[in-house]
Amino acid sequence: MRQKEINPCFISSYIPKECGIATFTHNLFTSYQNLYASAGKIVAVGVLPEGNYPPEVNFFFDKNKVSDYTRAAGDINATDLQVVNLQHEFGLYGGPEGRHIARLLEKLKKPVVTTIHTVLQEPTLGYYTSLIEVIQRSQRVLVMSNKAIEILQEIYYVPREKIVMIPHGVPDLPFVETEYFKKELGLAGRFVLLSFGLLSPGKGFELVLEALPEVVRNHPDLLYIILGKTHPEVAKIHGERYRESLQKLVYEKQLENNVLFIDKFVTNEELYNYISASDVYVTPYLSQEQITSGTLAYAVALGKVVVSTPYHYAQEVLAEDRGHLVPFNNPKALARTLSWILSHREDMPKMRLAAYEYGRSMIWPRVAELYHDLFKEVYKEFSLKKLQKISVVYKNSQDYLRRRNLYRMFLRMTDDTGIFQHTKYGIPDLKHGYSADDVGRALGIIMKVACVDKEPGYYQLAQKYLAFILYVQKEDGRFHNFVGYDRRILDEDGGDDTFGRILMGLGSAVALSTDQSVATLAKEIFDRAIVGRETGLPLSTYPKSVAYGICGLSEYFKKFPEAQEAGELLRAGADYLVKLYKENKRPDWDWFEPSVTYSNAKLPFALMMAHGILKEKVYLETALVTLNFLTSIQYNGTYFDLVGNKNWLVCGEERAFFDQQPVEIGCLVEAYCEALRQTNDKNYRDLANKAFSWFFGKNKRGELVYNLKEDYPLDGLTETGSNANSGAESVLAFAQAITCLKEVSIRKNLGRKTELAKTIKDPYPVGN
Numbered sequence: 107m108r109q110k111e112i113n114p115c116f117i118s119s120y121i122p123k124e125c126g127i128a129t130f131t132h133n134l135f136t137s138y139q140n141l142y143a144s145a146g147k148i149v150a151v152g153v154l155p156e157g158n159y160p161p162e163v164n165f166f167f168d169k170n171k172v173s174d175y176t177r178a179a180g181d182i183n184a185t186d187l188q189v190v191n192l193q194h195e196f197g198l199y200g201g202p203e204g205r206h207i208a209r210l211l212e213k214l215k216k217p218v219v220t221t222i223h224t225v226l227q228e229p230t231l232g233y234y235t236s237l238i239e240v241i242q243r244s245q246r247v248l249v250m251s252n253k254a255i256e257i258l259q260e261i262y263y264v265p266r267e268k269i270v271m272i273p274h275g276v277p278d279l280p281f282v283e284t285e286y287f288k289k290e291l292g293l294a295g296r297f298v299l300l301s302f303g304l305l306s307p308g309k310g311f312e313l314v315l316e317a318l319p320e321v322v323r324n325h326p327d328l329l330y331i332i333l334g335k336t337h338p339e340v341a342k343i344h345g346e347r348y349r350e351s352l353q354k355l356v357y358e359k360q361l362e363n364n365v366l367f368i369d370k371f372v373t374n375e376e377l378y379n380y381i382s383a384s385d386v387y388v389t390p391y392l393s394q395e396q397i398t399s400g401t402l403a404y405a406v407a408l409g410k411v412v413v414s415t416p417y418h419y420a421q422e423v424l425a426e427d428r429g430h431l432v433p434f435n436n437p438k439a440l441a442r443t444l445s446w447i448l449s450h451r452e453d454m455p456k457m458r459l460a461a462y463e464y465g466r467s468m469i470w471p472r473v474a475e476l477y478h479d480l481f482k483e484v485y486k487e488f489s490l491k492k493l494q495k496i497s498v499v500y501k502n503s504q505d506y507l508r509r510r511n512l513y514r515m516f517l518r519m520t521d522d523t524g525i526f527q528h529t530k531y532g533i534p535d536l537k538h539g540y541s542a543d544d545v546g547r548a549l550g551i552i553m554k555v556a557c558v559d560k561e562p563g564y565y566q567l568a569q570k571y572l573a574f575i576l577y578v579q580k581e582d583g584r585f586h587n588f589v590g591y592d593r594r595i596l597d598e599d600g601g602d603d604t605f606g607r608i609l610m611g612l613g614s615a616v617a618l619s620t621d622q623s624v625a626t627l628a629k630e631i632f633d634r635a636i637v638g639r640e641t642g643l644p645l646s647t648y649p650k651s652v653a654y655g656i657c658g659l660s661e662y663f664k665k666f667p668e669a670q671e672a673g674e675l676l677r678a679g680a681d682y683l684v685k686l687y688k689e690n691k692r693p694d695w696d697w698f699e700p701s702v703t704y705s706n707a708k709l710p711f712a713l714m715m716a717h718g719i720l721k722e723k724v725y726l727e728t729a730l731v732t733l734n735f736l737t738s739i740q741y742n743g744t745y746f747d748l749v750g751n752k753n754w755l756v757c758g759e760e761r762a763f764f765d766q767q768p769v770e771i772g773c774l775v776e777a778y779c780e781a782l783r784q785t786n787d788k789n790y791r792d793l794a795n796k797a798f799s800w801f802f803g804k805n806k807r808g809e810l811v812y813n814l815k816e817d818y819p820l821d822g823l824t825e826t827g828s829n830a831n832s833g834a835e836s837v838l839a840f841a842q843a844i845t846c847l848k849e850v851s852i853r854k855n856l857g858r859k860t861e862l863a864k865t866i867k868d869p870y871p872v873g874n
Contacts, residue, residue: 112481114138114146115182117210118193120163123152124338124371126304126400127193127223133275133374135162137474147187149178151198169200172209179213184825186763189481192220194240196233197339203236211243215807215827217488219270219480220244225254225397227261238262245484248477250274250398253418257397270480274398275473276407277378281462287383297325297448300384300410302333302377303401306340307348310390310415315355315365316437317444322364325448330361330388333368333380381408385454386447389414392434396420407469409462411454413443428461512841513561515818516552519837520567523593524548524574528833532816539590542600544834545574546585546608549628550658551842553611553618558848565621572615572627575608583635602646606654609635609645613658617665632662641674644682649698650705652679653712660715673719680716680725683709687728695757696735702755706736707773714780726784733777737793745804746771746797748823763806766823771800772839779846791850798843812840 118131135148139162147164159166165181167174182190192207199207211218220240226233241247241264248270249255255271258264288294301311311332322328335341336349349367356365372380381387387405389412396417403423405412412429414420424431430447432439447454519525519534524545526534549571556564578586578595585608587600612635615628636659639645645655659676663669686698698709713729716722739755740746748770749755750762778794781787796804801812801819811820811828819840821829 112142112189112478112485113187114189114191114477114481115149115164115185115187115216116146116191116193117149117151117178119152119198120148120150120159122158123150124304124335127195127198129374130275130400131193133277133470134474134477137275137470138477141471141474142478147185149182169198169206172200172206175206175210176213179210180826183213183215183827188216188485190214190216190218191477191481192218192240192244193223194220194237195223196236203230203232205232205236205239208236208239208243211240214243217484218244219246219248219477219484221248221250222254222258223250223398224395225249225257225262227257227395229261234262241268244268245488246270246480248272248480251419251422253422254397272473272476272480273468274400274403275470276403276465276468277374278469278471279378279382279408281409281459282382284383284385287379291379291383293329293383295327296329297327297386298384299328299330299386299388299444300333300380300405301331301388301390301401302372302380304334304337304340304371305332305349305352306337308392310392311352312355313390313392313435313437313440314388315352315359315361317441318361318364319359320438320441321444321448322361324445326364328364328444328448329366330364331366331368331380331384333370333372333377335369335371377404378408381405381410384410386411386413386444388412389417389420390440391415391417391420394418394434403465403468406461407465409458409465411447411457412461413440413447423464426460427457428464429457512555512559512844513563515837515841516548516567517563518818519834520548520570522570523591524571524589525834529831531830532813532818532832536591539588539596540574541834542575542578542585542587542589543604543607544838545571546604546611547838548611548834549575550611550614551838551845553614554845554849555841556620557618558845565619565624568615568619568621568624571611572624572631575612575631576627579631579634583637585635602648602651603654605635606646606651606658609658610654610661611658613661617661629662629666632658636671636675639671639675641671642678644679645675649683649686649709652682653708655679656683656712656716657708660712660719663719676716677720680713680720680722683713684724684728687732692757696731697757698732700757702736702739702749702761704751704754704767705769705773706749707733707770707777710736711773711777711780714777714784718784729777730781730785733781736774740770740774741793741796745806746774746800747806748800764823764825765829766800766805768801768811768819768822768836768839770839771797772842775843776846779850782850794843794847794850798847801840801843 116131116135119125119128121128121132138146148162150159150163150166151169152166165178167178196204198204241262246268247258247264250273252271255269258269259266288298301314303309314330318330336346340348353367356362381404387410389399389402394417397419399419402412402414402420406423406428412424414424414429414431415434416431420431430443432443524540525548527541527544528535528538549568552564552568578589580586585600585604586595586597587604588596590596609632612628612632615624616632619625619628644652646652656676656679659672663672663676683698690697690699710729710733713725717725740748748766750764750766752764753762755761774797775794778790778797782790803810805823807823807827809828811823813820818832819836821831821833821836
């Protein structure tokens with residue numbers, strides 16, 4: 107049964123490259139994909155054109171281009187892949203002893219499990235250093251033999267708990283007799299010896315040829331098949347010299363009727379057919395250092411009688427009478443062993459069954475399960491360590507922030523005209539000038555900040571912001587938005603969002619300012635903005651614009667409850683949002699629009715504000731249902747994973763995950779704190795704190811969205827990490843969030859949870 111599980115990334119050579127590790131990774135990936143719904147992706151090292159790779163290859167890079175390793179790390183970091191599995195072989199990667207791969211690993215921000223295909227017992231300094239660099243950057247190293255564990259501990263000083271042994275995978279095929287396959291391949295009547303793999307010096311095939319004359323003298327039916335192309339890297343340098351030397355030896359030994367070369371890189375199916383047709387498999391390798399062999403693993407798994415030199419891997423796999431070992435470089439011993447097997451063919455089935463049964467523990471589905479379990483364990487450990495680190499940063503940051511005010515943060519962004527729209531690395535970017543959107547929000551937030559932080563400078567800033575708003579108000583009461591650094595107005599009208607955000611700021615100034623000049627001028631500008639509006643209609647048809655206006659009208663009406671026009675506009679706006687909710691809600695979609703975009707929590711917050719003034723139960727019911735919907739799609743139980751601004755979230759479609767913006771956190775914290783005030787449900791306090799922790803690393807990337815050194819929030823979370831800039835919107839969102847948290851922290855003792863909070867009920871169930 108397919109299930110949603112760990113989503114890994116495999117870095118390796120990959121098909122269609124003709125390479126043992128490429129085939130290994132393809133078989134591993136395919137088996138993993140068959141078991142788990144999230145099967146991961148491949149990052150292929152090689153120089154094949156992009157169109158030649160299968161669809162599971164997400165990225166590929168040139169082994170010899172140093173810059174490609176850094177790019178590949180960035181590509182991997184930008185994905186939702188959770189664990190990286192590096193297939194390591196020295197020749198697979200560029201640089202001396204394959205050391206370029208260390209550059210990729212040091213840039214990764216994900217846990218790494220490295221599968222080591224070669225562990226040298228007597229490495230040169232270069233090979234030793236190269237492998238150590240990989241091991242140090244890996245959470246686990248995975249090997250395919252117990253001897254490799256021993257070498258890693260004794261020679262490379264790797265702690266035992268860091269090493270995992272998972273066998274080389276093999277096909278899951280039935281135990282079969284040879285005759286059918288011999289007939290299919292035109293080999294009927296022959297006793298077949300087989301060696302397969304990419305040809306290169308060191309394979310030792312010449313030793314078999316040296317041994318054969320003595321064997322075929324008594325067993326002329328013997329046929330030795332050497333299956334495989336010359337290794338591509340060998341062919342580049344030496345051409346077909348090794349194959350030609352073997353062919354020459356065949357001629358010299360008069361073995362033309364007993365040796366068959368098949369110069370081909372075979373498919374898996376073809377390979378299985380040739381192994382199934384063989385009687386004996388031979389691996390005459392010359393070096394004891396071989397710690398794994400896919401060819402030997404496959405032969406054992408298909409129940410073949412195996413004759414091998416005693417390299418490390420063969421000693422393990424062929425122990426307990428699962429095969430025959432012969433000394434290195436000893437054709438006479440090899441000839442004796444082969445002759446004995448041919449003379450005692452009746453003993454072969456017992457050894458074949460022993461090999462086959464041993465191979466069952468190595469089948470690819472079982473190996474894929476073991477890889478999955480290891481990935482899961484490593485990801486859990488990595489995530490816990492990351493969260494522990496984040497928690498320390500968050501706690502220290504909160505303790506620090508609670509001891510200070512936000513004045514310096516605003517002062518850094520403000521000049522004699524207003525608050526700058528954008529910064530570059532915290533330094534105001536003058537060419538973008540000012541936005542009335544930001545100034546309106548800044549006025550409202552600073553009025554709330556001034557209620558909890560008794561810094562006299564806040565009112566000096568408020569006066570500047572109010573002067574700016576007065577400057578951009580038009581004759582009809584609406585507002586321009588963009589103003590250049592030279593104070594030139596750059597637009598005809600700022601639009602409904604600007605109008606609503608300025609009303610929101612003015613309403614707070616009217617309701618909260620202890621500076622009479624600020625309160626009086628704010629009221630004057632506010633009155634001019636709403637005078638003559640049709641009171642039975644909302645101030646806009648855009649939901650967010652309506653919500654901003656409701657926030658301003660609620661604060662204004664709180665201070666001046668006799669203001670009939672403001673009260674009617676407030677009710678019209680709240681009724682309009684409820685109407686939108688009723689029209690747009692669907693099963694599993696409790697929202698005001700067909701999409702979730704920006705400043706989303708401002709909508710339920712506005713309805714809660716309206717409920718606070720007008721006491722209409724439907725406003726609060728709608729607010730809580732929609733706020734809970736926002737929570738359900740953005741909080742995963744550990745951290746807030748916000749809807750990104752690249753295509754947002756449209757009903758019935760896949761959501762965007764990036765870029766995530768601080769304004770969403772500011773609005774969420776504000777809405778949760780208001781829900782806490784109106785329901786006494788302490789869960790909202792917890793959610794507010796968890797949302798705020800997004801700034802301090804409890805987010806999808808596990809990264810700070812706050813510059814702790816210079817003390818300001820950053821502009822968002824992208825696919826590759828935090829945006830290092832810090833514009834007005836980010837500062838205002840952060841100040842909004844921390845101010846709301848400070849306000850509710852004063853309310854340590856909550857009353858009893860309201861009945862409405864206990865039984866949140868959708869005022870408009872689907873179907874009504």
